[in-house]
Amino acid sequence: xxxxxxxxxxxxxFLHIFRDRRTILIVMIMPVVQIxxxxxxxxxxxxxxxxxxxxxxxxxxxxxxxxxIESNRYLESAGMLQSPSGITEMFRRNKADAAVCFGRNxxxxxxxxxxxxxxxxxxxxxxxTARIITSYVSGVIQQEQQDISISMEGERKSSxxxxxxxxxxxxxxxxxxxxxxxxxxxxxxxxSMMTAVSIVREKETGTxxxxxxxxxxxxxxxxxxxxxxxxxxxxxxxxxxxxxxYVMEVPVNGSIALLSLSALVFxxxxxxxxxxxxxxxxxxxxxxxxxxxxxxMPTMIFSGIIFPCxxxxxxxxxxxxxxxxxxxxILVKKIMIQGDGFASVIKExxxxxxxxxxxxxxxxxxxxxxxx
Amino acid sequence: xxxSYRQVHAIKGISLDVGKGEIFGxxxxxxxxxxxxxxxMTTLMLADSGYGRxxxxxxxxxxxxxxxxxxxxxxxxxxxxxxxxxxxxxxxxTMFGTTLRESYGTIKEIYSQIEPFRDRRAGKLSGGMKxxxxxxxxxxxxxxxxxxxEPTTGVDAVSRKDFWTMLGRIRQSGVTVFVSTPYMDExxxxxxxxxxxxxxxxxxxxxxxxxxxxxxxxxxxxGRNMYPLLKALxxxxxxxxxxxxxxxxHLAYRPDRTCRQTILAEAAGxxxxxxxxxxxxxxxxxxxxxxxxxxxxx
Numbered sequence: 001x002x003x004x005x006x007x008x009x010x011x012x013x014f015l016h017i018f019r020d021r022r023t024i025l026i027v028m029i030m031p032v033v034q035i036x037x038x039x040x041x042x043x044x045x046x047x048x049x050x051x052x053x054x055x056x057x058x059x060x061x062x063x064x065x066x067x068x069i070e071s072n073r074y075l076e077s078a079g080m081l082q083s084p085s086g087i088t089e090m091f092r093r094n095k096a097d098a099a100v101c102f103g104r105n106x107x108x109x110x111x112x113x114x115x116x117x118x119x120x121x122x123x124x125x126x127x128x129t130a131r132i133i134t135s136y137v138s139g140v141i142q143q144e145q146q147d148i149s150i151s152m153e154g155e156r157k158s159s160x161x162x163x164x165x166x167x168x169x170x171x172x173x174x175x176x177x178x179x180x181x182x183x184x185x186x187x188x189x190x191x192s193m194m195t196a197v198s199i200v201r202e203k204e205t206g207t208x209x210x211x212x213x214x215x216x217x218x219x220x221x222x223x224x225x226x227x228x229x230x231x232x233x234x235x236x237x238x239x240x241x242x243x244x245x246y247v248m249e250v251p252v253n254g255s256i257a258l259l260s261l262s263a264l265v266f267x268x269x270x271x272x273x274x275x276x277x278x279x280x281x282x283x284x285x286x287x288x289x290x291x292x293x294x295x296x297m298p299t300m301i302f303s304g305i306i307f308p309c310x311x312x313x314x315x316x317x318x319x320x321x322x323x324x325x326x327x328x329x330i331l332v333k334k335i336m337i338q339g340d341g342f343a344s345v346i347k348e349x350x351x352x353x354x355x356x357x358x359x360x361x362x363x364x365x366x367x368x369x370x371x372x
Numbered sequence: 373x374x375x376s377y378r379q380v381h382a383i384k385g386i387s388l389d390v391g392k393g394e395i396f397g398x399x400x401x402x403x404x405x406x407x408x409x410x411x412x413m414t415t416l417m418l419a420d421s422g423y424g425r426x427x428x429x430x431x432x433x434x435x436x437x438x439x440x441x442x443x444x445x446x447x448x449x450x451x452x453x454x455x456x457x458x459x460x461x462x463x464x465x466t467m468f469g470t471t472l473r474e475s476y477g478t479i480k481e482i483y484s485q486i487e488p489f490r491d492r493r494a495g496k497l498s499g500g501m502k503x504x505x506x507x508x509x510x511x512x513x514x515x516x517x518x519x520x521x522e523p524t525t526g527v528d529a530v531s532r533k534d535f536w537t538m539l540g541r542i543r544q545s546g547v548t549v550f551v552s553t554p555y556m557d558e559x560x561x562x563x564x565x566x567x568x569x570x571x572x573x574x575x576x577x578x579x580x581x582x583x584x585x586x587x588x589x590x591x592x593x594x595g596r597n598m599y600p601l602l603k604a605l606x607x608x609x610x611x612x613x614x615x616x617x618x619x620x621x622h623l624a625y626r627p628d629r630t631c632r633q634t635i636l637a638e639a640a641g642x643x644x645x646x647x648x649x650x651x652x653x654x655x656x657x658x659x660x661x662x663x664x665x666x667x668x669x670x
Binding site: 002004005008009012015016019020205206207209210211212213214215216369370371 | 411414415416417418435436439440442444446447448449450451452453454455459462463464466467468469509
């Protein structure tokens, strides 16, 4: 096979893609939609939680604490309540996400005995959000308490105050988690589904028969089918990176070259999966179903995009190890967010490369030079 | 050679010889095993037993060399519907190691008919034009042997006639044409034929040879009540078979046991007095009917 035949084949494949409006729409729009969807709609972050207050507003310590909470960028005031009995009503009417109740003679008690009662009430109907909000509020109160004691005694009392700092993601942004996940999901979906569907389509229309009868080696036919999707995934990879960096403000700490290398290895593995799917499916619908249900679901569940793998039963954790996307997502997190170099990702990269090699040889081996 | 799919015997012990530079027709109804034989001969499938050679090359061992020598037009329209006429041709020309310009002379006669539509998508062509385009694609690399699997199925009568004229010209340029068809009326246009039924060859030879071997004589019978007439005619002594054939019944009789007058008299006796019967020469379809019946008895 000369270069001419290979190029003609690639050109033909590109024509198929650009002439099918649906394909081009899926390929080009999907990454943008996914990033925006995950970034704004499926966000697990708590922004601007509404806090209701209950206590003596004329008490200066209460006043200071409320001011402090109100001025926090993640929290805002939902108003003062006359008595704690109003909290239920606030929660029911969805006017507040949490409430803070100060005890009687709060300031006096605090300054004299150093033991004042303060209560944080969260709306537990959404446990995840409630947990995050209550811990925000208690953190703010703790800091206020510390400041007050410093101002009173001029120096820090001996006490243990844990300061929690999340490295690489100080603001606990969920985009740090989903950007690598979405990148893995989209690259895998585009490469495997598009490849599988395009090969099965030729099976269905009978053009594969003609290609097989031609003197061109099947290996080259397959390789030429992969090239356009390789190019498309490069476009997607770049657009996700740009969106992540400029819209979601996810840092790119590590080397882009290393990140691109990992993406390339992952894309090769996904393309090989696509060929394997095309070998076992006889219609485009089957191929789409296998890729959609059989690949996307396990990738979503087992690659740690939604649930952390560490909290799964051990058997399922083993299962998650054979999913290429899991290793790719770990790589992206390490390189992009932690800024790790080649030496510290060599294990994941070689596992992924090994998978790509096995899948590629399996797919080339299973692709026949004849029908059936 | 033989080939079966699980329990179905697609072809059973077929043996055929096709001469160089002839149009060889494989005639048989749907499901007779024509496509299977084509796929085996075009190296797309392996036979369970037996062997085949094209231009002296073994279809299993030298399959890769054979792929350069043959042109293949599969049964259904197998080109890229979303590519234009010219894009399809260019693509297949390149895949078979040539260019459209280089082989323009070979396909000029057929291509010139579709050239006005060369920027039209293949999916938007009419049936006859699709078939011409497919033929161009199969011929673009100047093959020595052309395999055409039911090329005229689903094509209108005028285009079918055109198509056979084109095949005649292709043969003149020295290409061997191996063509299958379910239409018996196309049989007489082939140089030699093989009649295939249920995976077995029931007769071979030139159209004239096959017709000459036909042992009976044929009457085309017309009457008022065609279906009851068919049943009645089959009862008559000396009548071998009777089949409905368009607007008349083809009745095969043994000339040594009966004759036209006797048959007409008997039909009149059974309540069909106004029948007309005309002696006609047997066609390939009559031969096919007779041979498949004989083959069934054996």
